[in-house]
Amino acid sequence: MTEKKSPYCGCLLYTANALSRVITKMAEEEFAVVGVAPSHCFLLMTVHNDPGIQASGIAEKMMLTPSTVTRLVEKMEQQRYVQRITDGKYTLVYPTKKTNDVYPAILESWQNLFRRYAEVLGEEVARQLTAEIYSAALKLEAR
């Protein structure tokens, strides 16, 4: 039998990156109906569920660096999905009506993404794998 495995398939760097790319692509397809990229959709969900959240809070919830959050918020502000209000040294982020309007579509796309990969991997396997990956990410981050 000729299993054509990659010579790097035993390396977590390689496999994690490969999975990230493939699931990101799937997500882009699913979120396309919303007209907003997946990472931006996560931002909108975060802000919708916690209006007035601080930039640093977003960074924490989304596990991203502050500079990345600035960039995401910036772009969504340009497109009038959110509004930034500076209060002293803090920056508070609020959703606009536009976000509230697309919110249901975002949730639906997100559900569809779930369904889609669960169908391929098996629901239980998917859930389990997701949990293991999350646990590993946390442990490795704490280094």
Add this chain to the structure above:
Amino acid sequence: MTEKKSPYCGCLLYTANALSRVITKMAEEEFAVVGVAPSHCFLLMTVHNDPGIQASGIAEKMMLTPSTVTRLVEKMEQQRYVQRITDGKYTLVYPTKKTNDVYPAILESWQNLFRRYAEVLGEEVARQLTAEIYSAALKLEAR
């Protein structure tokens, strides 16, 4: 008990991306002694182990798109790590002495990366997780 879990930790998109970022950062640290970025090191390993490999072959082994391979090879050619030789419509990539010289250091850094995450996750867990992730990536890619 106050487990501070992310609201998105049940989503494979989120967890896979988070893991990818954290392991990539670790890899950057380890491969820093080589002076070559992780993805470029993988390219060099690939070319070293198969001198004269075609661009498409690199794409397959590394699970990347052709355009990405062009970019990687381009950059390593600029730095004289590899040489491209066009043969009709094919492009063959050869390692130079520079690659052969750093190859041992690359292998060593790669080993160190393994050790480092295995230490955090446990060797067996790491191996198992890597395998599961790879399997999932393959299945999802086949869509």
Add this chain to the structure above:
DNA sequence: AAATAATGGTTGTATGTACAACCGAATGTT
């Protein structure tokens, strides 16, 4: 109160990656 440090955020620049459009070479069809 002045000087210093810490905190929160933004900006310039860089990396990894992809898609779509393209170009030249090879192959197939009439």
Add this chain to the structure above:
DNA sequence: AACATTCGGTTGTACATACAACCATTATTT
């Protein structure tokens, strides 16, 4: 032989993300 198709690769452009340097604002120390 002329044309069309396919194949392999490159290029323009874009996105997600980060780091390091920076700028305000707030807190701490002297």
